[in-house]
Amino acid sequence: MSKTITIExxxxxxxxxxxxxxxxxxxxxxxxxxxxxEFRGFEKFCVGRSFWEMPGITARICGICPVSHLMASSxxxxxxxxxxxxxxxxALRRLMNYAQLVQSHALSFFLLSGPDLILxxxxxxxxxxxxxxxxxNPDLARAGIRMRAFGQQLIRMLGDRSVHPSWAVPGGVRKSxxxxxxxxxxxxxxxxxxxxxxxxxxxxxxxxxxxxxxxAYGEFPSLFMGLVGxxxxxxxxxxxxxxxxxxxxxxxxxxxPEDYQRLIAEGEQKWSYLxxxxxxxxxxxxxxxxxxxxxxxxxxxxxxxxxxxxxLRQFRHYGGQGKPVSGSFxxxxxxLIEILHALxxxxxxxxxxxxxxxxxxxxxxxxxxxxxxxxxxxxxTLFHHYRVDDNGIxxxxxxxxxxxQNNLAMNRTVRQLAERFIRGDKLDQGxxxxxxxxxxxxxxxxxxxxxxxGRMPLQVQLFSARGELLDEVKRC
Amino acid sequence: MWLVIGYGNPLRGDDGAGPRLxxxxxxxxxxxxxxxxxxxxxxxxxxxxxxxxxxxQVLFVxxxxxxxxxxxxxxxxxxxxxxxGHQLSPQLLLQLSKQLYARPVPGWLLxxxxxxFSLSEQLSELSxxxxxxxxxxxxxxxxxPVADC
Numbered sequence: 265m266s267k268t269i270t271i272e273x274x275x276x277x278x279x280x281x282x283x284x285x286x287x288x289x290x291x292x293x294x295x296x297x298x299x300x301x302e303f304r305g306f307e308k309f310c311v312g313r314s315f316w317e318m319p320g321i322t323a324r325i326c327g328i329c330p331v332s333h334l335m336a337s338s339x340x341x342x343x344x345x346x347x348x349x350x351x352x353x354x355a356l357r358r359l360m361n362y363a364q365l366v367q368s369h370a371l372s373f374f375l376l377s378g379p380d381l382i383l384x385x386x387x388x389x390x391x392x393x394x395x396x397x398x399x400x401n402p403d404l405a406r407a408g409i410r411m412r413a414f415g416q417q418l419i420r421m422l423g424d425r426s427v428h429p430s431w432a433v434p435g436g437v438r439k440s441x442x443x444x445x446x447x448x449x450x451x452x453x454x455x456x457x458x459x460x461x462x463x464x465x466x467x468x469x470x471x472x473x474x475x476x477x478x479x480a481y482g483e484f485p486s487l488f489m490g491l492v493g494x495x496x497x498x499x500x501x502x503x504x505x506x507x508x509x510x511x512x513x514x515x516x517x518x519x520x521p522e523d524y525q526r527l528i529a530e531g532e533q534k535w536s537y538l539x540x541x542x543x544x545x546x547x548x549x550x551x552x553x554x555x556x557x558x559x560x561x562x563x564x565x566x567x568x569x570x571x572x573x574x575x576l577r578q579f580r581h582y583g584g585q586g587k588p589v590s591g592s593f594x595x596x597x598x599x600l601i602e603i604l605h606a607l608x609x610x611x612x613x614x615x616x617x618x619x620x621x622x623x624x625x626x627x628x629x630x631x632x633x634x635x636x637x638x639x640x641x642x643x644x645t646l647f648h649h650y651r652v653d654d655n656g657i658x659x660x661x662x663x664x665x666x667x668x669q670n671n672l673a674m675n676r677t678v679r680q681l682a683e684r685f686i687r688g689d690k691l692d693q694g695x696x697x698x699x700x701x702x703x704x705x706x707x708x709x710x711x712x713x714x715x716x717x718g719r720m721p722l723q724v725q726l727f728s729a730r731g732e733l734l735d736e737v738k739r740c
Numbered sequence: 741m742w743l744v745i746g747y748g749n750p751l752r753g754d755d756g757a758g759p760r761l762x763x764x765x766x767x768x769x770x771x772x773x774x775x776x777x778x779x780x781x782x783x784x785x786x787x788x789x790x791x792x793x794x795x796x797q798v799l800f801v802x803x804x805x806x807x808x809x810x811x812x813x814x815x816x817x818x819x820x821x822x823x824x825g826h827q828l829s830p831q832l833l834l835q836l837s838k839q840l841y842a843r844p845v846p847g848w849l850l851x852x853x854x855x856x857f858s859l860s861e862q863l864s865e866l867s868x869x870x871x872x873x874x875x876x877x878x879x880x881x882x883x884x885p886v887a888d889c
Binding site: 309321324330371375393394395396398399402405406408409410412413416 | 787
């Protein structure tokens with residue numbers, strides 16, 4: 265009798281989702297699906313509003329990475345204005361984007377994936393959580409919280425608040441950074457460097473302890489996409505799109521934001537609200553690509569900061585023979601290298617006299633009817649595409665979110681884990697933990713918006729082909 | 741000093757009740773009496789706010805679906821098993837403050853009834869009335885003696 269195992273919802277990710285795994289009569293995995301069961305509708309909701317409002321509105325897509333939407337939306341607005349954004353404003357936007365990277369990656373590594381990585385996949389689910397992590401390694405938990413607070417504080421300094429700052433606007437930013445604030449941030453950098461060094465050492469130990477199963481977490485050939493700078497360096501705010509294949513061969517380079525629709529097509533499935541983007545020239549089967557920290561480290565030629573470059577050179581050994589690193593478990597490690605890089609960049613920007621310049625915003629009206637803004641969010645490349653009328657009223661909005669672009673890879677990862685660890689119809693917690701972690705390595709952000717108290721239980725249901733409930737497990 | 745954290749998404753209708761109440765409180769209480777924080781959701785670094793010197797009690801304000809009474813005010817206690825992810829439970833935040841920073845802060849949860857959580861910047865009539873009532877309750881609570889932990 266064929267059966268379906270459902271994991272609902274997946275915990276310690278942003279938003280609501282469930283996983284279904286279909287087994288055939290012999291208990292063999294025949295299919296798996298990562299469903300996103302939450303519908304948001306922002307693209308329709310925004311039509312009819314002014315593009316000037318978009319940074320503030322779209323930042324509310326998410327409470328975890330609002331800055332990313334602020335960046336992409338402001339850049340789309342820059343294009344509509346047709347102005348050159350002042351260099352100090354660009355430096356300040358970069359600063360906030362790096363702060364965002366630090367806080368988001370710190371949350372992912374130290375506090376969301378930390379329990380799995382430190383306590384192990386076979387730990388009791390009642391212990392394999394933040395409280396368990398605190399009990400096992402309180403110093404690490406404290407350091408993670410401090411690092412997250414550091415990033416949030418810098419965002420708050422710039423944008424007056426850390427969640428949904430309406431600070432970046434079409435043409436620039438609203439305010440600069442005071443010298444006392446700059447000193448306050450600089451003073452904390454040594455502590456943040458010490459923390460990331462500890463985490464990088466820890467990550468190498470984690471690789472050893474997970475050595476027998478790392479290859480089950482999304483180890484497969486795929487394309488990778490991300491922004492790179494004009495010189496091919498690691499880039500998070502601007503630059504051009506690059507796509508490489510599983511062998512490391514560059515398929516696209518120097519693609520401008522306006523070219524994105526030539527590169528990306530958006531597939532759909534009836535069973536999920538999340539889109540299924542793929543690399544258009546290769547089609548949905550061959551065009552699966554990954555974005556985010558792992559992809560960015562794979563597509564860039566170098567990091568461009570000394571400490572991150574040293575780590576990147578070591579990291580590339582995991583790929584071997586000039587190939588990209590292809591296992592999604594290495595997203596964790598890539599996040600840490602990106603935090604290190606962001607800390608170095610934050611120090612550079614804070615030491616740059618350009619921040620003293622008070623010309624931080626260019627003024628203009630609607631000069632173009634199309635605006636496309638691309639930036640690298642913590643989870644990957646983010647696209648905002650607007651069409652406006654001559655008064656700046658939005659007629660069409662298209663948003664391609666990083667998590668959506670990893671959708672095909674997440675589904676493939678669930679399948680891979682299920683094939684490796686599920687035998688028969690027995691629901692084993694360690695096995696389910698691994699499947700959940702296979703999603704969590706991507707740190708997906710499904711954007712919860714409504715969050716009344718107590719709505720995140722884990723429910724696992726086992727169904728027969730006829731829809732009979734055979735087994736059920738619940739946990740908080 | 742009280743710490744008040746009103747949380748929710750103001751673009752999701754009644755989910756914005758917590759932030760709405762926190763904003764109203766911010767205009768009525770002095771800085772020495774309470775620190776007011778408006779948040780989208782409860783995140784781990786808020787534990788540092790709970791553990792900050794001077795914080796004697798904390799009041800969490802959230803929206804609640806399917807709540808019979810307009811408002812519900814309850815003492816809450818540190819609990820390690822609560823929601824744990826991008827958004828934490830208030831009980832887990834109390835636990836973080838206690839366990840990581842040795843600051844066991846007495847906590848209260850004030851929930852405001854809501855019925856409409858789809859895309860909207862407006863509160864429903866039910867929630868709007870409940871926010872007014874919650875405001876009086878919060879002011880009354882903060883005027884009382886400081887509880888022992």
